[in-house]
Amino acid sequence: MDFELTAEERALAETVKEFVDNRVEPRMVEIEATNQIPDEIFAEASALGLFGISIPEDYGGSGLSRFSRTLVHQMLGRSGFGFAGAIASHTGIGSDGLVSIGTEEQKRRYLPRMATGELRAAFAITEPEAGSDAGGIRTKARKQGDRYYLNGVKRFISGGARAGLITVVARTNSEQKPKELSVFLVEPSFPGFRIGAVYDTMGTRGQPIAELVFEDCEVPEENRLGEEGKGWxxxxxxxxxxxxxxxxxxxxxxxxxxxxxxxxxxxxxxxxxxxxxxxxxxxxxxxxxxxxxxxxxxxxxxxxxxxxxxxxxxxxxxxxxxxxxxxxxxxxxxxxxxxxxxxxxxxxxxxxxxxxxxxxxxxxxxxxxxxxxxxxxxxx
Ligand SMILES: Cc1cc2nc3c(=O)[nH]c(=O)nc-3n(C[C@H](O)[C@H](O)[C@H](O)COP(=O)(O)OP(=O)(O)OC[C@H]3O[C@@H](n4cnc5c(N)ncnc54)[C@H](O)[C@@H]3O)c2cc1C
Structure with a gap:
């Protein structure tokens, strides 16, 4: 395997490196102190297309290859994991599910706004009682008519407090199928959703992790991502x-x-x-x-x-x-x-x-x- 970068890959890496070294790094002391990334940094990241690297061109992103995305992340790592983490949870775990198994309608509804960063994405699987043992999650989705009702708590969710769309993994088991998980696209405005604790952390400052609480959180069936029971x-x-x-x-x-x-x-x-x-x-x-x-x-x-x-x-x-x-x-x-x-x-x-x-x-x-x-x- 030859990992010699093409001219295009070199230019991509150089652009991100310059942005991170010259625009982000000088703000890191402030980001560390406030635990917040300034809006103008996000605006510049958006103008550079950083929010859209994983989103296909048809929906306003640049649809980079896995290799090119890895290169971008490599350059983001040059300022540590605070700012990089904010871009990462959006362009990785936050949007990958929707891109790979979302319906056309779901993609049209969310991806164009995600490509610019107007809508930030997060991914929630971890719970107080289920971290490494992700199969042991307890958040339950009960179906009633054309709605699911989610009950449970997720914790340590990167960017969870600022996200406009959260990919949530929940249990949809019945007595016949006790181990079924399903995935849902949850908007924070859905009834029954609220943000719980926001944790202070020793590192990755600027990208706080949050607890998300679902209390009979009402999710329309059209917001189930992929088939019911195929969530694992x-x-x-x-x-x-x-x-x-x-x-x-x-x-x-x-x-x-x-x-x-x-x-x-x-x-x-x-x-x-x-x-x-x-x-x-x-x-x-x-x-x-x-x-x-x-x-x-x-x-x-x-x-x-x-x-x-x-x-x-x-x-x-x-x-x-x-x-x-x-x-x-x-x-x-x-x-x-x-x-x-x-x-x-x-x-x-x-x-x-x-x-x-x-x-x-x-x-x-x-x-x-x-x-x-x-x-x-x-x-x-
Ligand atoms: C900054 C930060 C950001 C995060 N962002 C997200 C996010 O965006 N979305 C999300 O869903 N989660 C997120 N998480 C949660 C993270 O994925 C979990 O913390 C991680 O999976 C570990 O789970 P846990 O903390 O419950 O530890 P535990 O699973 O309780 O593990 C405790 C210790 O036991 C060990 N252990 C557990 N099981 C085994 C085993 N079978 N064999 C050997 N050792 C084992 C672990 O390796 C660890 O050393 C984030 C966490 C942090 C700290």
């Missing part, structure tokens, strides 16, 4: 498709940290010389770069297989696992290279360190990725 397969596909994007963001964050660390190592002097002259620092940089390069190749491999219609869940899990663990190592090393300065608040390496932590938790913890890989090996 749909939800797993949504998560699986999003994992190379998480891995891409990790790679971008690693690359940015290596840039910061090499600059620092060239300029910081101790014992009369730049610390980069010390082999110990060179070894740290070498390990950071080696893991990053490994993560990049695995991530590109996973995305390319998906574009070729040969997506392999275990390769996708390897990419997510390896890239997130590479980032943990790289962020930790970046602090070590800066010594005490790396530990001072406001230094971007601290932000990356805190942001990095979540990538081993969300969209399937590292343990769950290992389970997927292990089971695939045993099936061979």
């Amino acid at each position: 397969i749909a939800a797993m596909k949504i998560l699986n498709d999003a994992r190379p994007l998480v891995a891409g963001r990790c790679v971008g964050a690693c690359e940015r940290l290596i840039e910061i660390s090499t600059d620092y190592a060239k300029n910081r002097k101790q014992f009369g010389q730049a610390i980069g002259e010390f082999q110990a620092i060179q070894f740290m940089l070498a390990d950071m770069a080696t893991r990053t390069e490994g993560a990049r190749w695995l991530t590109y491999h996973a995305a390319t297989l998906a574009d070729q219609g040969r997506a392999k869940p275990e390769i996708i899990s390897m990419a997510k696992l390896f890239a997130s663990e590479a980032l943990a190592f790289v962020a930790d090393s970046a602090i070590q290279i800066q010594g005490g300065s790396g530990y001072v608040s406001g230094n971007p390496v601290g932000r990356f360190f805190r942001d990095a932590r979540v990538t081993r938790i969300y969209e399937g913890t590292s343990e769950i990725q290992r389970l997927i890989i292990g089971r695939a090996l045993l099936r061979r």
Whole structure:
């Protein structure tokens, strides 16, 4: 497999990189403090087409390939996971279900506004009693006439408090079919929907996570996404498709940290010389770069297989696992290279360190990725 970028892919990556480095990164201290992304940053992201990367051209997006989307996410990761997360939950888990299994009418109703970011999307599967064990969700959808009534609580939903459309996974089992899940497109204006707690988090600032409460929440039948009872397969596909994007963001964050660390190592002097002259620092940089390069190749491999219609869940899990663990190592090393300065608040390496932590938790913890890989090996 050859991962040489085409001229078009290079131009795409460069455009997003410039935006992230020059427009987003300088605002990160403010975003960290307020836990809010300024509207003008979102407006610029919209003008750049970032909200539409996963949405087909027919509905106003750019319908990028999996590989190109991964590249975009890689560049978004250069500012950490706050702003990147806001774009990611919209262009990944928030919209993928609608794009892949929505009806024509559903797509026409929502996608054009999603392509511009006017309508923000989120995805809700996690519940207080069901995280890794997603099959154990309790939110129930009861059908009555041409309506479903949802009851339950979702939590830790990225962008849930600001979303205009939420892909919600709920149980539609009957006594005959006890394990059936289905997926619904829920608008926050639907009767019986409300936002519960909004959590403060140690990282990914600017993209708060929320609790969503459904109390006899009334959802028209036309807002069921896909067939009733096929929700488990749909939800797993949504998560699986999003994992190379998480891995891409990790790679971008690693690359940015290596840039910061090499600059620092060239300029910081101790014992009369730049610390980069010390082999110990060179070894740290070498390990950071080696893991990053490994993560990049695995991530590109996973995305390319998906574009070729040969997506392999275990390769996708390897990419997510390896890239997130590479980032943990790289962020930790970046602090070590800066010594005490790396530990001072406001230094971007601290932000990356805190942001990095979540990538081993969300969209399937590292343990769950290992389970997927292990089971695939045993099936061979
Ligand atoms: C910042 C952030 C954003 C998020 N965004 C979203 C979102 O947009 N939508 C959404 O639906 N969810 C979202 N989540 C939820 C996230 O996906 C879950 O937190 C994650 O799946 C883990 O679930 P849990 O927190 O309940 O942990 P648990 O499942 O309770 O896991 C606790 C620990 O037990 C381990 N464990 C569990 N089961 C096994 C097993 N079988 N084998 C080995 N180890 C196991 C886990 O790996 C973990 O270490 C988000 C979470 C965070 C922190």
